[in-house]
Amino acid sequence: MINPRPGGPPVYLQLAEILRTRIVTGKIAAGQALPSERTLQQEHALGRHTVRKAMAVLRAEGLVTFVRGTGMVARERAERQRLVPPAGAAVLTRMPSSEERDEFDLDDGVPVFAVRTPEGSEQVFPGDRWVLIWPG
């Protein structure tokens, strides 16, 4: 139940927590649609901005994707490809630039690996589709 008392957590974070719980516990399975904006507004007696802000939180966490005309969908966990970087490489993680989001067709809330070789070149890998493996 959402509690709008002052001093407490913001309403949109309370709603995000409710939805997050449903997703991570599997009550809403991957690929399955979540309640629409309107439904959430009516069920919890909230304004549209508040509902959208809660949804934006989940999107930024990479838990959901939005499909226009369909709604908010719990994100599928893609199979990850294994990558062994070259010897001496340095690996950073960060959010992608807008160009990188376009190039790799990344959802909101998906970071990237940036692999820098000793020679100085940098290659970018979408964080939701790769796992880095250490030798050994």
Next chain:
Amino acid sequence: MINPRPGGPPVYLQLAEILRTRIVTGKIAAGQALPSERTLQQEHALGRHTVRKAMAVLRAEGLVTFVRGTGMVARERAERQRLVPPAGAAVLTRMPSSEERDEFDLDDGVPVFAVRTPEGSEQVFPGDRWVLIWPG
């Protein structure tokens, strides 16, 4: 100049691009404050909602931090510590959970490394303070 013609890119993305350019080119140095919401509204004749959406884009990219009562500040790039994961480890990157954001005092738009050892344990490292090094 911002162009609100229909069919073109959304106004808030145009504004985000303008501010992004100022940051990455160094016109606005790290640690320096950006124009306030009000200033941006007046300069570009936009509603507050639109301005805030542009700012949210930059925040999600990890370019700026917001300080209530102070303003929007270009993020400092922290010195990164070097980490060599154990042999056979698998490394993922993702956005942190709300608990992890609290625990590590992470800004918005900062992903984490998740290092899984062959034994099955997982350890989390803030993505803005660590760089992973491959042996070699």
Next chain:
DNA sequence: CGAGATTTGTGCGTATGTATT
């Protein structure tokens, strides 16, 4: 120290556009 101004945070209302079903 306080008072007031500034700035971002939260929450709601409304209208219109666009894509999908």
Next chain:
DNA sequence: AAATACATACGCACAAATCTC
């Protein structure tokens, strides 16, 4: 063609944190 659902964009009010005088 129509309904549904999200996207963009204008507006308002008040709260909370910070800064300045």
